[in-house]
Amino acid sequence: MKILKFEKVESTQKTAKELVKKGEKEWTVILAKEQTKGIGRKGNFWYSPKGGLYFSLVLPKTEIEKIKIIRDLVPFLVSKVIFEEVKEKPFIKFPNDIYLRGRKIGGVMIQNFISKRRQISILGIGINTNVKEFPEDLREKATSLLIEFKKRVSNQKILKKILKEIQKVFETISK
Amino acid sequence: MKFKIKIGQKEFDIEILQVGEETKIKVNEKEFLFGEKEERKISHPRIKIPKKYFSREEILAPISGEISEIFVKEGERVKEGQKLFLLSAMKMENEILADKEGRVKKIFVKKGQIVKKDEVLLILE
Numbered sequence: 001m002k003i004l005k006f007e008k009v010e011s012t013q014k015t016a017k018e019l020v021k022k023g024e025k026e027w028t029v030i031l032a033k034e035q036t037k038g039i040g041r042k043g044n045f046w047y048s049p050k051g052g053l054y055f056s057l058v059l060p061k062t063e064i065e066k067i068k069i070i071r072d073l074v075p076f077l078v079s080k081v082i083f084e085e086v087k088e089k090p091f092i093k094f095p096n097d098i099y100l101r102g103r104k105i106g107g108v109m110i111q112n113f114i115s116k117r118r119q120i121s122i123l124g125i126g127i128n129t130n131v132k133e134f135p136e137d138l139r140e141k142a143t144s145l146l147i148e149f150k151k152r153v154s155n156q157k158i159l160k161k162i163l164k165e166i167q168k169v170f171e172t173i174s175k
Numbered sequence: 176m177k178f179k180i181k182i183g184q185k186e187f188d189i190e191i192l193q194v195g196e197e198t199k200i201k202v203n204e205k206e207f208l209f210g211e212k213e214e215r216k217i218s219h220p221r222i223k224i225p226k227k228y229f230s231r232e233e234i235l236a237p238i239s240g241e242i243s244e245i246f247v248k249e250g251e252r253v254k255e256g257q258k259l260f261l262l263s264a265m266k267m268e269n270e271i272l273a274d275k276e277g278r279v280k281k282i283f284v285k286k287g288q289i290v291k292k293d294e295v296l297l298i299l300e
């Protein structure tokens with residue numbers, strides 16, 4: 001697995017797509033400290049200031065039906081990792097959003113790029129880990145682990161754990 | 176032996192030769208050898224036409240879902256890899272891309288339409 005780190009990107013999904021076009025292969029991770037145009041499903045804006053964990057993973061070529069299984073499982077994997085960190089269970093608004101104490105803390109999305117010759121699937125994950133504060137219009141809707149638990153978590157550790165869980169899922173699915 | 180035949184308005188120069196145990200028949204520029212083994216075409220005038228000028232390609236729905244966006248119009252030229260449709264399926268976003276450059280000949284779907292797997296969405300020529 002290869003992790004490409006960026007200070008600031010428009011969106012890790014967009015960067016991942018561009019890099020795949022330039023030859024990056026499956027299991028490449030695009031990690032950014034900040035996104036200026038972070039996106040969620042249906043192109044919804046995802047507020048992504050410094051402190052959060054934002055990354056996209058180029059998935060190995062897999063049948064689209066199996067990609068759906070991955071998408072269904074990933075919110076649970078992310079929730080499990082969050083639980084291990086803060087010992088409090090997040091709530092999953094299936095299939096994309098993860099909530100904690102009634103406010104959004106993370107999101108998952110998959111974009112497939114399909115032509116007859118090629119299929120690329122990119123999984124995007126955003127978690128409000130060490131985000132200090134949210135703009136006023138988002139304060140009722142979003143929160144972060146830092147705001148809720150008053151302590152910083154290691155983005156690196158959470159990333160590694162999530163990636164390991166995803167790899168395990170792929171191992172199971174490909175059997 | 177040489178002779179001419181006329182089929183409709185078209186004339187053909189025919190020459191029949193014996194080459195060893197095989198019979199060679201020349202029809203205008205083309206030569207054919209006949210023998211006991213098998214019929215063989217030994218020469219053929221070739222005109223090289225790039226495939227893109229006459230190939231047409233149907234873009235199919237890879238999965239069932241809803242056409243949430245159409246990014247091109249009929250008659251528009253598209254590049255290889257250009258996005259054609261956004262197909263929402265199983266709460267995933269699927270961008271359908273052009274396999275090759277060409278012109279959009281026909282679009283069979285509308286925004287918001289539900290399509291089935293393998294349904295023809297567009298013809299590219």
